[in-house]
Structures are given as C-alpha cells and as structure tokens.
Amino acid sequence: MNDFFKAEELLNTTRDLVRIPSPSGFTDEVISWVEGRMQELNVPTYRNNKGGLIATIEGNDSSKHRMLTAHVDTLGAMVKEIKSDGRLRLSLIGGFRFNAIEGEYCEIITSSGKRYTGTILLHQTSVHVYKNNGDVKRDEQNMEVRLDERVFSVDDVEKLGIHVGDFTAFDPRVKLTESGFIKSRHLDDKASVALLLANIKKIKEENIKLPYTTHFLISNNEEIGYGGNSNIPDETVEYIAVDMGALGDGQTSDEHTVSICAKDSSGPYHYRLRKHLVGLAEEYNIAYKLDIYPYYGSDASAAIRAGADVRHALIGPGIDASHAYERTHQDSMLHTANLIYNYLQSSMID
Numbered sequence: 034m035n036d037f038f039k040a041e042e043l044l045n046t047t048r049d050l051v052r053i054p055s056p057s058g059f060t061d062e063v064i065s066w067v068e069g070r071m072q073e074l075n076v077p078t079y080r081n082n083k084g085g086l087i088a089t090i091e092g093n094d095s096s097k098h099r100m101l102t103a104h105v106d107t108l109g110a111m112v113k114e115i116k117s118d119g120r121l122r123l124s125l126i127g128g129f130r131f132n133a134i135e136g137e138y139c140e141i142i143t144s145s146g147k148r149y150t151g152t153i154l155l156h157q158t159s160v161h162v163y164k165n166n167g168d169v170k171r172d173e174q175n176m177e178v179r180l181d182e183r184v185f186s187v188d189d190v191e192k193l194g195i196h197v198g199d200f201t202a203f204d205p206r207v208k209l210t211e212s213g214f215i216k217s218r219h220l221d222d223k224a225s226v227a228l229l230l231a232n233i234k235k236i237k238e239e240n241i242k243l244p245y246t247t248h249f250l251i252s253n254n255e256e257i258g259y260g261g262n263s264n265i266p267d268e269t270v271e272y273i274a275v276d277m278g279a280l281g282d283g284q285t286s287d288e289h290t291v292s293i294c295a296k297d298s299s300g301p302y303h304y305r306l307r308k309h310l311v312g313l314a315e316e317y318n319i320a321y322k323l324d325i326y327p328y329y330g331s332d333a334s335a336a337i338r339a340g341a342d343v344r345h346a347l348i349g350p351g352i353d354a355s356h357a358y359e360r361t362h363q364d365s366m367l368h369t370a371n372l373i374y375n376y377l378q379s380s381m382i383d
C-alpha cells in the first residue's frame with residue numbers, strides 16, 4: 034500500500050465535515066464547504082439544481098468518462114409538531130429508528146437561521162416517575178425534543194421562531210482516539226467525502242494526468258434515495274459509489290479494510306468492474322473484504338434505477354453501528370483512499 038495518504042489528514046477532514054449539520058434537504062452549508070476545498074485546489078465545479086456538487090478533472094481520454102460519488106447528506110429530522118407542553122415531536126429523515134438517537138443532543142435550525150439546542154428523549158424518561166419505561170416503544174409519539182429554553186407552551190416555542198418543518202440535526206459527538214479510531218455520527222458518508230477530497234488533492238498537487246475524464250459528484254440526497262441518480266454525462270462508462278461497508282453478524286466487512294460490495298438489496302454490482310477493483314486491491318497490497326449488504330442501496334444503484342447505462346460499483350470504509358453512533362479505524366480509511374487512488378489511474382475494463 035502507498036503511504037502518502039496521511040491518516041491524520043483523512044480523519045481531520047472527516048471531523049470537519051461531520052461538524053457541519055447537513056440532514057438531507059439542508060445541505061447548502063456543507064456543499065459550500067466542499068466547494069471551498071475544490072476552489073483551493075483549482076478544480077472546476079458546478080452545482081446541480083438539487084444542490085449537489087460536481088467537480089471534473091480532464092483526462093487523456095475524454096471519449097470515455099468515469100464518475101465517483103460520495104454523499105454529504107446525513108440522517109436527521111424535522112419538527113413535526115409543537116406539543117402543548119413546549120416539547121417537540123420529530124419526523125425522521127432517512128432510514129433509522131428512534132432508539133439510535135435516544136439521549137442525543139440536537140440542534141433545531143429555524144427558517145431565519147437561528148439555532149437552538151435540545152436533547153432527544155423518551156417522554157417517559159424519568160425512572161422515578163415512569164416505572165416500566167423500558168417497555169415503552171421508541172416512536173414518533175413517545176420521543177420528543179426537550180429544548181434548552183424556558184418554554185412551557187406552543188406559544189413559547191413559536192416565539193422563539195421554531196415552527197413545524199424546521200430541520201433538526203444530531204450532535205455528531207465526534208471523537209478521535211489514540212488507537213486510531215474515529216467515533217462519530219455521520220461517518221456515513223462524510224468519511225468517503227474526505228477520501229475523495231484527499232484523492233483530488235493528491236492528483237492536483239502531483240499533476241497526475243488521469244487516463245479518463247473523471248467526475249466527482251458530491252451528492253446531497255443519498256439518504257432519501259436519489260442523491261447520485263442525475264447529472265451523469267453520457268460518456269460515463271464506470272460509476273463508483275464510495276460509501277460505507279456494513280458490519281454485523283455474518284458480514285465480512287470490518288473497520289480495518291476497504292469493503293468491496295458484490296451485492297446489496299438492489300442486486301449484484303457490475304461483475305467485471307467489481308473484479309477489477311479486487312484485482313487492484315491485490316496488486317497494490319490493499320486489505321479488502323468482499324461483502325454483501327442485506328439492507329442497503331447506494332447512489333450507484335440509484336443511478337442504475339434512474340436509467341443510467343453505466344457499470345456500477347460500491348466500495349468504502351467499514352463503518353460499525355451504521356446509522357447510529359458510528360465508528361471506523363484509520364486503517365479502513367487508508368485502504369479505501371489507496372484503492373480509489375489506484376482505480377483512478379487504472380485502465381478501464383473492456
């Protein structure tokens with residue numbers, strides 16, 4: 034494996050990214066941040082109408098293109114209802130359950146841009162009052178936001194400028210450990226955005242000429258199913274989603290290797306392109322795991338579903354406890370960065 038990607042840099046970029054609130058539907062700020070990094074590297078970009086960012090690096094061959102995508106949008110919620118006691122009900126954005134956010138700090142972002150902090154709690158949290166609260170279902174009815182404000186009524190909350198439809202972002206609680214782990218919410222998929230940025234930086238700094246014109250799509254609607262399904266130039270032959278590998282019982286993926294997906298709920302990924310990625314991993318001593326994700330779809334499968342005639346693949350760092358308080362190790366980041374690097378400079382499969 035090449036040693037020129039620095040773990041510290043990959044983890045720091047990831048940390049910067051997870052700290053910018055960006056539930057699906059509220060991604061302008063994080064897209065601007067990524068756009069700023071691209072500008073520093075003199076990479077031309079444009080924004081599509083739905084707010085995603087596309088960066089393009091010209092290659093030797095402009096008749097066949099590649100596209101790589103990673104998404105900056107995250108799980109989140111919206112204020113569904115203001116309760117008569119001044120607590121807030123939430124409507125979730127993305128695929129997860131309330132138990133994954135019980136006790137989490139959050140921020141309510143009003144339409145005028147004001148931000149208020151709160152905590153997501155079960156209504157019946159106090160064991161001194163509610164005897165069997167372990168049995169209460171964690172759902173939209175029973176979970177609520179306790180605002181850190183003196184509010185006792187709907188009126189009090191509305192006076193703050195908080196209304197139904199306001200976005201709610203979860204505190205990522207990002208932490209880097211001495212042992213090389215990064216623990217945080219939203220590593221899916223900001224860790225991968227950091228990996229694309231590191232690769233683009235490498236290419237620009239070293240004046241590496243890519244074999245094919247390559248587009249990098251920073252998608253902003255993946256968690257709700259349609260982030261990377263548009264703005265794919267007709268010349269695009271290969272389309273790679275860089276997104277997390279899923280860990281759990283029966284999974285091969287782990288926090289120390291790059292996961293290469295053979296199949297997810299959408300079906301098999303392109304067989305020869307998958308084998309090409311495995312071949313590159315073996316050639317360059319990149320530790321990888323081939324895996325199947327039982328409940329998963331990616332921006333690459335979304336592109337196929339939308340009608341894109343591309344060869345699609347899915348690779349990414351292994352993320353533990355996905356869509357909850359996640360974790361990965363710098364090794365997984367480094368192996369994934371290296372696979373992307375070698376892929377970008379490889380010849381296309383026939």
Ligand SMILES: [Zn+2]
Binds near residue numbers: 104221222255276277
């Ligand atoms: Zn993802």
